[in-house]
Amino acid sequence: MIKGSALVDLFYFYTMNKIEHIGIAVENLSIAIPIYEKLLNTTCYKTEEVVSEGVKTAFFKIGESKIELLEASNPESPIAKFIEKRGKGMHHIAFDVDNIEEEISRLTQEGFMLISASPKNGADNKRIAFLHPKSTEGLLVELCQERSDS
Ligand code: ZN
Numbered sequence: 001m002i003k004g005s006a007l008v009d010l011f012y013f014y015t016m017n018k019i020e021h022i023g024i025a026v027e028n029l030s031i032a033i034p035i036y037e038k039l040l041n042t043t044c045y046k047t048e049e050v051v052s053e054g055v056k057t058a059f060f061k062i063g064e065s066k067i068e069l070l071e072a073s074n075p076e077s078p079i080a081k082f083i084e085k086r087g088k089g090m091h092h093i094a095f096d097v098d099n100i101e102e103e104i105s106r107l108t109q110e111g112f113m114l115i116s117a118s119p120k121n122g123a124d125n126k127r128i129a130f131l132h133p134k135s136t137e138g139l140l141v142e143l144c145q146e147r148s149d150s
Pocket residue numbers: 021022023068092094142
């Protein structure tokens with residue numbers, strides 16, 4: 001899409017584009033990374049800590065798709081709580097969106113609950129927001145938009 005034009009913004013219909021990645025909660029990245037490297041037959045292209053979210057992440061790319069491994073970086077991390085409650089494994093599905101503010105307001109109007117009302121900076125150069133699993137039949141959904149400021 002062409003960005004930066006008020007006219008385009010006015011008439012452009014923002015969409016969810018694709019599944020950006022699938023997030024998987026793991027106990028220990030140094031154990032999980034080699035397992036996923038073998039599984040996917042590729043190397044991890046990035047590891048990154050997101051201090052505000054209490055996570056260390058590792059990313060893999062296979063074709064169009066990405067896998068994000070998540071390890072808790074402290075005991076209060078949402079990942080630590082998730083593993084305690086539900087065990088390790090699939091944690092969330094992330095959708096790539098054109099305009100995260102527009103999606104947040106559309107989804108709020110549709111009755112979905114957001115975990116936080118405004119987008120935050122996430123891993124892999126993204127702005128992110130999570131929908132509460134209570135409003136999505138149990139699935140933690142992440143919205144993500146590529147950050148343009150880098
Ligand atoms: Zn994610």
